[in-house]
Amino acid sequence: MAKYVEMNQDQLQAEHDRLLAKYEALKAKGLQLDMSRGKPSSEQLNLSDDMLTNLHSIDDVFSDGGVDTRNYGVLDGLPECRRFFSDLLEVPFENIIIGGNASLRVMFDYITQCLMPNLLGPGWMASGKPVKFLCPCPGYDRHFAILEYYGVEMLPIEMEDDGPNIAQITEAIKDPQVKGMFCVPKYSNPTGCTYSDEKVKALAAIKPAAEDFRVIWDNAYLVHDLVEPEEGDKLLNIFPEALKHGNEDLFVEVCSTSKVTFSGAGISAIAASEKNIAAIKHRMSKQFISNDKINQLRHIRFLKDVPTLMEHMAKHRAIMAPKFEAVQQAFEEGFSECGIARWTHPKGGYFINLDVLDGTARQTVKLCAEAGVVLTGAGAPFPYGNDPKDSNIRVAPSFPPVEELKVCAEILVISAKLAATEKLLEK
Amino acid sequence: MAKYVEMNQDQLQAEHDRLLAKYEALKAKGLQLDMSRGKPSSEQLNLSDDMLTNLHSIDDVFSDGGVDTRNYGVLDGLPECRRFFSDLLEVPFENIIIGGNASLRVMFDYITQCLMPNLLGPGWMASGKPVKFLCPCPGYDRHFAILEYYGVEMLPIEMEDDGPNIAQITEAIKDPQVKGMFCVPKYSNPTGCTYSDEKVKALAAIKPAAEDFRVIWDNAYLVHDLVEPEEGDKLLNIFPEALKHGNEDLFVEVCSTSKVTFSGAGISAIAASEKNIAAIKHRMSKQFISNDKINQLRHIRFLKDVPTLMEHMAKHRAIMAPKFEAVQQAFEEGFSECGIARWTHPKGGYFINLDVLDGTARQTVKLCAEAGVVLTGAGAPFPYGNDPKDSNIRVAPSFPPVEELKVCAEILVISAKLAATEKLLEK
Numbered sequence: 001m002a003k004y005v006e007m008n009q010d011q012l013q014a015e016h017d018r019l020l021a022k023y024e025a026l027k028a029k030g031l032q033l034d035m036s037r038g039k040p041s042s043e044q045l046n047l048s049d050d051m052l053t054n055l056h057s058i059d060d061v062f063s064d065g066g067v068d069t070r071n072y073g074v075l076d077g078l079p080e081c082r083r084f085f086s087d088l089l090e091v092p093f094e095n096i097i098i099g100g101n102a103s104l105r106v107m108f109d110y111i112t113q114c115l116m117p118n119l120l121g122p123g124w125m126a127s128g129k130p131v132k133f134l135c136p137c138p139g140y141d142r143h144f145a146i147l148e149y150y151g152v153e154m155l156p157i158e159m160e161d162d163g164p165n166i167a168q169i170t171e172a173i174k175d176p177q178v179k180g181m182f183c184v185p186k187y188s189n190p191t192g193c194t195y196s197d198e199k200v201k202a203l204a205a206i207k208p209a210a211e212d213f214r215v216i217w218d219n220a221y222l223v224h225d226l227v228e229p230e231e232g233d234k235l236l237n238i239f240p241e242a243l244k245h246g247n248e249d250l251f252v253e254v255c256s257t258s259k260v261t262f263s264g265a266g267i268s269a270i271a272a273s274e275k276n277i278a279a280i281k282h283r284m285s286k287q288f289i290s291n292d293k294i295n296q297l298r299h300i301r302f303l304k305d306v307p308t309l310m311e312h313m314a315k316h317r318a319i320m321a322p323k324f325e326a327v328q329q330a331f332e333e334g335f336s337e338c339g340i341a342r343w344t345h346p347k348g349g350y351f352i353n354l355d356v357l358d359g360t361a362r363q364t365v366k367l368c369a370e371a372g373v374v375l376t377g378a379g380a381p382f383p384y385g386n387d388p389k390d391s392n393i394r395v396a397p398s399f400p401p402v403e404e405l406k407v408c409a410e411i412l413v414i415s416a417k418l419a420a421t422e423k424l425l426e427k
Numbered sequence: 428m429a430k431y432v433e434m435n436q437d438q439l440q441a442e443h444d445r446l447l448a449k450y451e452a453l454k455a456k457g458l459q460l461d462m463s464r465g466k467p468s469s470e471q472l473n474l475s476d477d478m479l480t481n482l483h484s485i486d487d488v489f490s491d492g493g494v495d496t497r498n499y500g501v502l503d504g505l506p507e508c509r510r511f512f513s514d515l516l517e518v519p520f521e522n523i524i525i526g527g528n529a530s531l532r533v534m535f536d537y538i539t540q541c542l543m544p545n546l547l548g549p550g551w552m553a554s555g556k557p558v559k560f561l562c563p564c565p566g567y568d569r570h571f572a573i574l575e576y577y578g579v580e581m582l583p584i585e586m587e588d589d590g591p592n593i594a595q596i597t598e599a600i601k602d603p604q605v606k607g608m609f610c611v612p613k614y615s616n617p618t619g620c621t622y623s624d625e626k627v628k629a630l631a632a633i634k635p636a637a638e639d640f641r642v643i644w645d646n647a648y649l650v651h652d653l654v655e656p657e658e659g660d661k662l663l664n665i666f667p668e669a670l671k672h673g674n675e676d677l678f679v680e681v682c683s684t685s686k687v688t689f690s691g692a693g694i695s696a697i698a699a700s701e702k703n704i705a706a707i708k709h710r711m712s713k714q715f716i717s718n719d720k721i722n723q724l725r726h727i728r729f730l731k732d733v734p735t736l737m738e739h740m741a742k743h744r745a746i747m748a749p750k751f752e753a754v755q756q757a758f759e760e761g762f763s764e765c766g767i768a769r770w771t772h773p774k775g776g777y778f779i780n781l782d783v784l785d786g787t788a789r790q791t792v793k794l795c796a797e798a799g800v801v802l803t804g805a806g807a808p809f810p811y812g813n814d815p816k817d818s819n820i821r822v823a824p825s826f827p828p829v830e831e832l833k834v835c836a837e838i839l840v841i842s843a844k845l846a847a848t849e850k851l852l853e854k
Contacts, residue, residue, distance in 0.1 A: 037499070045497045046485055052721075055479045070472040070689040072464070100527060105715040112539060116552075117578060125543075128555075142713075149713040151544060262497040265721040286569075286576040288532040292719065294479075294692040 003339030004357075004420055016421035023371065023414050026407075031372030035408045038189070038350035039399040040263055040316075047315050048261040051302045061294065069293035075284055077269075078296045085269035087306050089219070089253060090237050095277055097284070099268035100291045103256035106268050107216055108146050109287075110252060110280070114179070114214055115150060119279040121212055124179045134172055134181035136164035138353060138381030138392050140189040140218070143182040147383075154383035157181070159191055163199030173208035180214040186235040187221035190381050190394040191353040192346020194233035204241035206250070217253040221349040223313045224259060226321045232347045239271070248273040257299060259350065260312065267291075267299050323397040327352055327409045334413030340420040343395075352395040353381075354412075360419035361390045367415035373408050430766035431784075431847055443848035450798065450841050453834075458799030462835045465616070465777035466826040467690055467743075474742050475688040478729045488721065496720035502711055504696075505723045512696040514733050516646070516680060517664050522704055524711070526695035527718045530683035533695050534643055535573050536714075537679060537707070541606070541641055542577060546706040548639055551606045561599055561608035563591035565780060565808030565819050567616040567645070570609040574810075581810035584608070586618055590626030600635035607641040613662040614648035617808050617821040618780040619773020621660035631668035633677070644680040648776040650740045651686060653748045659774045666698070675700040684726060686777065687739065694718075694726050750824040754779055754836045761840030767847040770822075779822040780808075781839075787846035788817045794842035800835050 004012065055061060061069050063078045076082070077098020086093040099106040115131065116123045124131045132153040135144060139159070147154050155172055158165040164183070172178050183203070185195040195203070203215065217238055225232035242248045251273075257266035270280060303309050328345065331354070335341040340357040356364050361378040368375050376394040379385040395412070397405055431439065482488060488496050490505045503509070504525020513520045526533040542558065543550045551558045559580040562571060566586070574581050582599055585592040591610070599605050610630070612622040622630070630642065644665055652659035669675045678700075684693035697707060730736050755772065758781070762768040767784040783791050788805040795802050803821040806812040822839070824832055 039499055042495060042498075045495065048497075049485050052482045052484070052488070053480065057479070058473055058476050061479070068469060068472065070475075070691060071469075072466055072685075072690045074691075101719045102715045102717075108714040112543075116539070116543070125552075142716075145713045149710065258499075262721060263499045264497060264501075264717045265719040283576065286572045287535040288529045290529075290691045292528045292692040292722065294689060295719065295722070 003337070004417075004424055005339060007424070009425065012421050012425050016418065016425060019414055019418040019421060023367065023418055026411055026414065027371040029372070031407065031411075033372055033400060033404055033408050034374045035396050035400060035405070035412075036374045036376050037399070038259070038396045040259055041319065041399050041401070043319050044316055044398070045262060047312065048302065051261055051298045054298055054301050055294065061297065063293065063297055067293070069297045072289045074290050074293055076281060077291065078293055078300065080300045081267065081269075081296045084300055084303065084305065085255070085271070088222070088309070089255065089269070089271045091239055091253070091271040095239075095271055095273065097270045097277060097280060098291060098296055099254075099256075099270055101265055101267065101295070102258060103218065103220065103254040103268040104142055106254050106270055107143070107218065109283075110214075110216065110270075111146055111150065113280070113283050114212065119282045120275065124212065129177050132175065132178045134169060134178060135383045136181070136183060137383060138190050138387075138394070139182060140184055141376070141380040143216070143218070144383050156383055159188070159193070161193055163193065163195035163203075166199065166202045169203075169206065173206060173210070173213065176209040178208065179210050179212060180216065182216050182218065184218045184220055185238070186219055186233060187224055187346055187349025189220065189349065190351035192344045192349045192351060194235055194348075197236045200236040200238060201241055204238060204247055205245045206247070208250070213250055215251050217251050219253055219255045220259070222255055223309060224350065225313065225317060225348040226324055227317075227347045229310060229313075239273075249275050252276055257303070260309070260316075261299060261302065265295065267296055320398060322402055323400075323405055324352065326402050326405050327395060327397045330406060330409030330413055334410070334417070338417055338420070341416060350396060350398055352397065354393040354395050354416075355391045356393060356416040357420040357423060358389045358391045360416065360423050361387060361393050363419040363422065364393060364412070364416045367419060368412055371411050371415065373411045375412070430764070431844075431851055432766060434851075436852065439848050439852050443845065443852060446841055446845040446848060450794065450845055453838050453841065454798040456799070458834065458838075460799055460827060460831055460835050461801045462823050462827060462832070462839075463801045463803050464826070465686070465823045467686055468746065468826050468828070470746050471743055471825070472689060474739065475729065478688055478725045481725055481728050482721065488724065490720065490724055494720070496724045499716045501717050501720055503708060504718060505720055505727065507727045508694065508696075508723045511727055511730065511732065512682070512698070515649070515736070516682065516696070516698045518666055518680070518698040522698055522700065524697045524704060524707060525718060525723055526681075526683075526697055528692055528694065528722070529685060530645065530647065530681040530695040531569055533681050533697055534570070534645065536710075537641075537643065537697075538573055538577065540707065540710050541639065546709045547702065551639065556604050559602065559605045561596060561605060562810045563608070563610060564810060565617050565814075565821070566609060567611055568803070568807040570643070570645070571810050583810055586615070586620070588620055590620065590622035590630075593626065593629045596630075596633065600633060600637070600640065603636040605635065606637050606639060607643065609643050609645065611645045611647055612665070613646060613660060614651060614773055614776025616647065616776065617778035619771045619776045619778060621662055621775075624663045627663040627665060628668055631665060631674055632672045633674070635677070640677055642678050644678050646680055646682045647686070649682055650736060651777070652740065652744060652775040653751055654744075654774045656737060656740075666700075676702050679703055684730070687736070687743075688726060688729065692722060694723055747825060749829055750827075750832055751779065753829050753832050754822060754824045757833060757836030757840060761837070761844070765844055765847070768843060777823060777825055779824065781820040781822050781843075782818045783820060783843045784847040784850060785816045785818045787843065787850050788814060788820050790846040790849065791820060791839070791843045794846060795839055798838050798842065800838045802839070
């Protein structure tokens with residue numbers, strides 16, 4: 001079979017009709033499948049079920065130092081949890097705060113803090129001028145949703161195979177109204193790429209015109225390898241690099257156990273410079289008395305330390321890797337000859353980034369939906385949902401079982417090819 | 428013995444010397460006692476220990492309708508929890524959202540939401556003019572801390588025995604920069620008073636100049652009676668009253684289980700009008716994916732329904748009531764003749780409000796601290812910590828055991844009397 005772009009109209013029409021017949025047959029099955037979000041599967045959640053029962057009685061609720069985790073207090077989190085994240089992120093204990101059940105909330109709160117008057121200054125909104133933010137994309141739709149909610153103007157930055165385009169960033173940050181940037185530096189959502197040492201070093205050295213510029217370093221997938229960790233991607237620690245340039249205040253790192261333990265009931269952590277930690281804690285001290293320390297205690301009793309965490313992540317890997325393989329294989333088989341698609345082969349994270357023929361992503365997602373497969377909305381990984389090429393589809397293989405996933409991937413392949421032939425036939 | 432104000436200088440000096448000797452003897456014991464915050468005691472926390480273990484296995488984590496509480500989703504909380512708070516607050520199901528582990532955070536978030544652009548308008552900060560807030564006082568120091576953090580100007584409103592002074596409120600809300608008010612309408616912190624029906628009806632009918640005016644109706648102590656509930660205070664439901672005046676959007680009610688189950692790991696609820704719920708949910712949908720539903724499930728399995736909750740609160744009452752009695756008795760015995768103090772006899776809540784001789788509250792708290800008894804800072808129940816009469820002391824009897832509490836109260840009595848004689852001798 002030839003590549004679609006090399007086919008003449010008759011060949012395309014024949015291919016189109018063949019695909020349509022297959023598509024209609026699949027559609028007739030009346031499936032209801034969901035590959036839209038990076039949700040862990042029940043099987044993965046079951047890995048942490050010991051955490052449901054690991055506090056047995058009154059005697060178990062005291063943390064190191066005898067703190068009653070049921071009562072008020074300990075604003076910045078149990079010391080044992082802070083030590084755990086200190087080890088994991090390789091950031092000093094003093095620079096760690098434990099957050100609530102979602103790093104998304106930590107980020108929303110931090111953006112809010114920076115927009116408004118805070119301990120470090122009058123806030124990004126103070127001048128009354130538009131606030132702008134750099135958004136490497138494709139990126140995480142929920143990052144963009146925070147900015148859109150606050151009316152922050154989003155400037156797309158091209159995402160390369162090893163991180164965002166530094167030249168574009170360097171140019172953009174000359175504008176003092178550009179106040180920050182969102183990054184998912186390891187196993188990025190959705191491309192799965194990890195920032196190279198070179199990119200991390202370049203980012204650590206940036207000199208933004210805005211003195212209150214902040215990079216939200218969303219290290220969501222730091223231990224989420226799909227291969228043996230030794231063979232997985234390595235991300236350079238941003239803080240020592242930033243320190244070399246006096247830039248330690250520019251980076252605020254977050255992570256969570258949402259995809260380690262329970263997605264809705266994990267714990268999160270913030271790592272930041274002394275100055276940033278002080279400002280965050282100052283706000284927190286007005287915001288609440290403590291996060292849920294019982295959940296913190298359940299976590300640390302379960303995860304124990306970084307080696308135990310890594311053993312736990314190996315169990316996630318054993319569930320996740322075959323799912324990614326199933327999708328990759330379906331893409332390989334379905335797309336190999338037609339030449340209309342390319343996709344990523346991440347060594348970790350939760351997504352495969354699929355690029356279909358320009359101008360057909362929306363139609364592909366629509367065709368999938370009509371055949372009973374829900375995908376992330378086309379364009380979602382771009383600011384304002386605007387994928388300029390209309391080619392990007394975020395594939396989330398984590399939730400469905402492998403057998404379902406194969407069906408999803410088959411329908412996605414056929415839909416993408418059908419949309420491509422439709423598009424090419426229009427010409 | 429005569430009243431202090433009727434004593435001559437010699438009599439006062441003799442009384443002062445007698446008190447000082449007693450004070451020094453108590454101080455010499457080197458005590459370390461804490462009566463500073465409304466913290467539940469361990470004995471109270473133990474009442475909810477079944478909640479630590481009431482999810483036994485994988486089979487237990489599904490809520491009504493089969494939702495896996497471990498995973499993402501259900502932004503506004505488990506339906507069974509919303510039903511519970513709907514019954515408790517007598518507000519329709521649709522008007523209830525479940526929040527995180529602290530109603531304080533819900534209030535901080537809501538103030539933040541109102542200050543900034545939001546679904547309902549440009550926000551309180553938009554005009555650039557100072558934002559002002561009404562603060563019935565003595566009131567809750569953490570409410571005032573939120574406002575102070577945001578630079579909101581706090582206007583004190585006199586707290587009467589049955590709620591805030593309505594005339595002062597009516598006058599103040601003519602200023603369109605007055606954007607809201609904090610209320611603890613039942614067993615108020617710290618006076619313990621409950622707003623009378625008359626006050627609730629008057630508040631429900633207010634006509635503020637600011638169309639985005641909001642009353643934070645912090646119903647923190649709604650089931651926290653110190654007497655049999657039938658003999659306890661009754662608070663009129665604000666929403667039906669407000670509705671009569673088209674004012675349903677003016678009130679946002681919050682409550683939590685912080686003083687029902689675990690103070691650091693409870694769940695909270697918001698009750699509000701359709702319009703306000705929509706705006707809150709809109710912001711929440713950008714802020715996080717869900718609150719901790721496992722904790723919600725633990726709560727509803729434990730608290731079950733309002734009758735079960737009331738049985739549980741009777742156990743709290745059995746622990747709390749003797750503590751309040753011990754303090755009341757110590758005050759009765761110690762202050763009866765000297766005429767320098769008056770205090771509240773609340774039927775519920777967490778505090779006794781003590782008024783000592785004008786100009787001696789700070790000195791009393793200082794003397795207590797030096798004798799090893801930590802009290803809430805004098806002035807804390809007033810905006811900017813400024814008690815104009817320097818007479819108010821918030822007494823929090825919940826945490827120490829009764830025997831300790833008796834010692835605390837004794838030291839407080841002697842300190843207040845000593846400070847009073849010092850003050851009167853100065854004249």
